[in-house]
Amino acid sequence: MSAPRTQPIALECHHSTPGSVSTPTWHRLRDALLALIDSLGNNRKRPCRLPAEREMIARFSTTRITLRDALTQLEGEGRIYRENRRGWFIAPSRLHYDLLAGLAFHDMVESQQRQASTLLLSASTVPAPLHIARRLWLSEGSAVQRIVRVRAIDGRRVLYVEHHLRPDCFPGILDFDLAQHSLTALYRHEYSIRIARVDYELGSTIFGGPAGEALHATPGTAAQRITRINRDQNGRVVDCDDEYWRHDAIELALSAVPRGG
């Protein structure tokens, strides 16, 4: 605990110029919260929780809704995040995710001096839904292997992934320890399949349903969707992923030669 001050703090009202419009309360609150965040320090290893909402209300002499506006603002900026019904936390710095580096999750995370962990939610053979069947060049309802995992950085759950594999490519892959092994490593070493081309599709959405629950994300918070379709050295589609990231957890990067060059 750092300097516990229970004294209410009056929000300063800065006017950039005397005649200008006054800053909205939530904006001043936002700055006050930033100061609070700084004062709490940002040691990455342990999730650093903000005080309870009602305590912050008292401390800043404001209402729940205004406080929430300010918190939501900072959440959108990626400075803080929220765990459903558990509170607000200071967001660690973003993971640098190079889409074309071809690194497995654990390698990527550990190369940035962070600790990675994976939780296997399910691994089974299921009938392919239409959109999955289309991606994998299969007919709707034909069998596909489905692997659902949750991945965490320094203990914080940041990614929910669903993989769908063509079963003719990877017979028996579900029997491996999928929480420990990288899928691409298994592809290469057990099936001699290398990922030679990737098609990405990126879009923003919100959490809700299984992805939100698995990450303890409050329904409605921003999510980064990353869909990828992998092809092997023969150009054959072998699997696809649907990734849902906490939006504040990553920063995407890539370097390539554009076609119109």
Place this chain on the structure above:
Amino acid sequence: MSAPRTQPIALECHHSTPGSVSTPTWHRLRDALLALIDSLGNNRKRPCRLPAEREMIARFSTTRITLRDALTQLEGEGRIYRENRRGWFIAPSRLHYDLLAGLAFHDMVESQQRQASTLLLSASTVPAPLHIARRLWLSEGSAVQRIVRVRAIDGRRVLYVEHHLRPDCFPGILDFDLAQHSLTALYRHEYSIRIARVDYELGSTIFGGPAGEALHATPGTAAQRITRINRDQNGRVVDCDDEYWRHDAIELALSAVPRGG
């Protein structure tokens, strides 16, 4: 105007199973709003506005805050968007943005049967801020050409871009009609410079400041940031962009060979 019904509508309360938890009001409201959106039709050419908030409150017999929760939800999903103090609108379908296609904005938009337009906000030579100087391999404060534009699809402002160019690469480029010409076309035809490599950096943020104002975006709404650094055929950095998109306006895509292959 479609079927104008001023009768309040009772939100149905569906319980999936008798013993289960009831769906929150905002979630049922969300579904009702989706139905409303469908009933309004989604003709792409004209921005289709939802009724005023107070009217929707009356129609659905709810409160402002609950309505806003539902609207915010749909906004996050990209189904609707908001113009600051102007109302809520049905979101057109997303523009498919292939990061590596090397297409200029107008070509990209028109190839998808949409109409593109560009507004030039400013074009001048300014001292380079530190982060720009670093990207362009210049020293802080040295002169760079700065071009700020707003781009619209079918009349809807969706993108705010700031370009910073190395002045030694493009002398006199600010004298061209920058609202009509594609920068990359000018590079190629007037300066014989082709973009041979692009470094992208993608992240989610929120609107605020000049970008938000230029797009009429309410401060705090989600934005997709795309930063790119362009190199010419000799590997020399020639310029960089900072793009801020309305998050619901685009879907990013790319296809490439990963390095770890």
Place this chain on the structure above:
DNA sequence: GCAGTTTTCTGATCTAGACCAACTGGCCAT
């Protein structure tokens, strides 16, 4: 017509709570 002005409408912001369900932590029994 057209430009400047006024009015109206509308979303943005804020107040002051209440109630509920999920989560947490402590206590107790096995």
Place this chain on the structure above:
DNA sequence: ATGGCCAGTTGGTCTAGATCAGAAAACTGC
């Protein structure tokens, strides 16, 4: 040590407004 139970805490959800400032529409005068 482990697991279940209980109560307090806390965030999620919702009610019922008020006020303000920007945007759009209506209006006015040249």
